[in-house]
Amino acid sequence: MNQAQTNARVGIFFVLGIALLWITFQALHTGSFNVKDGYEVTAPFKSVRELKVGNEVRMAGVTIGAVTAVRINNGRAEAVLSIKKEVPIHKDCVATIATSGLIGSNYISLDLGTPASGTVAPGDSLRTHEVPDFNKIMSDLGELGADIKVAVGKIGAAFSDNPDGSPGLITNVNNLVNENRANLNASIANLNEITEKIRAGDGTLAKLINDPAAYDQLLAAVTEIKNAATEAKGFIGETQTIIADVKSGRGAIGTLIYDEATAQNLKVAVKNISDITNKMNSDESSFGQLITNDNLVRDAKATLRKVDRAMDGFADSGPITAVGVVANGLF
Incomplete structure (x- = not known):
């Protein structure tokens, strides 16, 4: 094989390599856009973790832009996002840093938001939400494993005999x-x-x-106890109502206890009764003399006997002599 053929083959392989690289680039960047054709917004985070320039920006899983810069602004990490002009971002949209798979690259994930909140303008800052970092999760799991190991060791030490020989x-x-x-x-x-x-x-x-019968009897007894408790509860409620009425001055007892005028009238009535009984017990009153004076009692009995004899004579005499018989009997 001469030198010309070798050079020709090398040239062909070079052209084929360039073509394959171009095809691969087109396949990997299908649907990509020029960042100059979009509008920029910012997304502040406490930490952008492994986010890099060129990482995708996705909304509901659809690529709508790319990360154009990662920087520190006002003491916080900030990602600058270039978004397609035809894709609006609502003001209540929340941005998070997500990961493609377990060990994939990071990207910015946006939720849809609500149209009623309006849309962000170029240069505005998006709302963000911090999600746990995978490395932080693995670190926490490692610390948890260490704590579990210590706890298991303490449990084992509690169950086993102590080094000093105590059981x-x-x-x-x-x-x-x-x-x-x-x-x-x-x-x-x-x-x-x-x-x-x-x-x-x-x-x-x-x-x-x-015995089912014993169970039924016990159940009946429990039911009766419950009914009695219900009735007692009702009685207590009525008693409380009566007491409340008495305290508020309602009813005869409440009026008698809390009404000053009624209490004064009651005192006057009791005093009058006391005066009457005192007079009845006194020898100077007619009723007292009737009770305590024996002569008056004897005179009353004699008068009643005379009236009785006069009535007997009146029954035996005619109408003309009746008046005379009564007069003689009485006087």
Whole structure:
């Protein structure tokens, strides 16, 4: 093979290589746009993590722009985003830094927002939301693993015997079981005996479990208790109402207790009754003399006897002599 053929083949392979590179570039950047044709907005973050210039900007999974700069502005990290002119971004849209897959590259993810909030103007700052960094998550998991390891070590130390020779938890439990084995066996035997009696229907508890009638009676008793409790609750409520009425001065008792005029009238009535009873007990009053004066009682009895004789004479006499008989009988 001469030198000319070799040079020709090298040239052909070079051209083919250039063509393959161009095809690959076009395949990877299908749908891309020139950043000069878009408008810029900013997205501030506490940390842009591994975000780089050229990373995509996606909205609902669709690529709508690219990161054109990453910088520090006013003490915070800030990403400058170039967005296609035909894609509006709503003001309530939130930007986050997402990752393509587990170990993929980072990109800016935007949610759709709501049209009612309006659209951002070129140069405006977007709302952002910080998401946990994968490296931070892995670091936290490592710290958690270390804490779990320490906790497991403490649990193991608590269960095992101590370095000073004192028994651990497992040894103490084992010793406790061995020392009380007879008591445990007796308790288990008693439990078996109790369960056998319950199964056989012996005893109150067994009847309650096995006898439907006993269960129904118990349920009825509980129902009656509940009804009695309900009635007691109602009675207490009525009593509270009555007490409230009395305190507020309503009703006869409330008026009697809290109404000053009624209380004064009651005092006057009691005083009058006291005066009347005092007069009745006095010898100077007619009623008192009627009770305490024996002569007056005898005179009254004599008068009643005379009236009785006059009436007898009146019955035996005619109409003409009736007046005379009454007069003689009385006087």
